[in-house]
Amino acid sequence: MLLRPFGKRVKHFERVTPHSHWSFNTRQGxxxxxxxxDSGPWVVTSHGWADNSRCFETMIPSLLEQGFRVAAIDxxxxxxxxxxxxxxxxFIEAKEALLAHFKQQEQKVAAIIGHxxxxxxxxxxxxxxxQGLKVILIAMPIRMFDLMFVQVERMGIxxxxxxxxxxxxxxxxxxxxxxxxxxxHLHKCADRLFLIHDTDDKFAPIEHIRAVSEQQGTPLYLTQNLGHNKLLRDTGVIRQISSILVGT
Structure with a gap:
């Protein structure tokens, strides 16, 4: 029960169509x-638990317009x-396999966007x-294991x-x-780490991410009233990500 995500199992992109797909085996499937x-450096997107790659559908056209290619993992x-x-x-195994593939093919990766x-x-x-990648983390439950223990106790486990x-x-x-x-792990990308979070996130408390931002001096872009998922479709968030990627 703890390892089985009950969520959006199979969804099709509606606003943008992939030009191709790549599949590979991992220990779990x-x-x-x-x-x-068609061209440009890659941006890798990584969805959260019980979600899928379509959560980035609103953002992908903006990335393509900036001259990037997008690799969206399910x-x-x-x-x-x-x-x-x-x-x-x-999740980690899949992303490392994808990045190893790009490295072997000598294809440049510019950034990772993780929700x-x-x-x-x-x-x-x-x-x-x-190394050399911009790492943009959106609505990240930075103290995920603490939150997991609280949640399972609420479930009587x-x-x-x-x-x-x-x-x-x-x-x-x-x-x-x-x-x-x-x-x-913060030291691995300290000068290339960017945080985006909503002040009303019920799944990833804002005080956790704000404390890390203040301690580490990591840029933190805040939204309000968007919760845990809606900020992925927010035009302000998408503009902020565009700004990060082009370095302005």
Whole structure:
């Protein structure tokens, strides 16, 4: 139950059409990536839990107009990808496989845009994949594990049960879930990290992300009354991302 996302399983793009797709296998199943644009450096988008790549549909045309290509991942067990179970490490594995593919093909990647858990996954990528990239994290639950423990207790599940699940999964990937927490990864992209967050986000409390922004001196762009998901479609947010990407 804890590893199965119950959300928008299969959705089709309506406003913009991918010119091609790329699929590859991961430990949890087949991952599908939707590719947009014919030329220019890549921008990789990564959705959150129980969502899919279509959440970036309003933003993609703006990225294409700026001369970028877009690689929009459907994470395993989400969208049009295969598999039934997912977790943070599966998100990380998919993004690293995609970035390794671009590196092997000698194709430039300019930025990663991650929403919600997709943002924390971006922060967890190996330093070699983040080198030189702008990392834009939208509505990221920066203290995701703390929030998970609170949520499972509300559901009547013990902290011990969640801890056992986290330890079992992280052992499969030869790591520890504690090492996935944000404080271990900020240094990898400190001067290229940008945060976008809504003050009324009920899933990722603003005080968590604001504290990190103040401590690290990381730029933080705030919205109001958009919550956790609507800011992805906000014209102001899209303009801010365009500004970040072109360096103005």
């Amino acid at each position: 087949l991952v599908k990536v939707h590719l947009f644009g 994470h395993v067990a989400h969208g049009k990808s295969g598999g039934k179970h997912a977790h943070l490490l599966a 919600s858990m997709g943002g924390l996954a971006a922060l967890n990528l190996k330093a070699e994949y983040l 013990s902290r011990k049960m969640l801890t056992l699940v986290l330890e079992r999964i992280s052992a499969q990937y030869q790591t520890s879930w504690q090492q996935l927490q944000y404080q271990h």
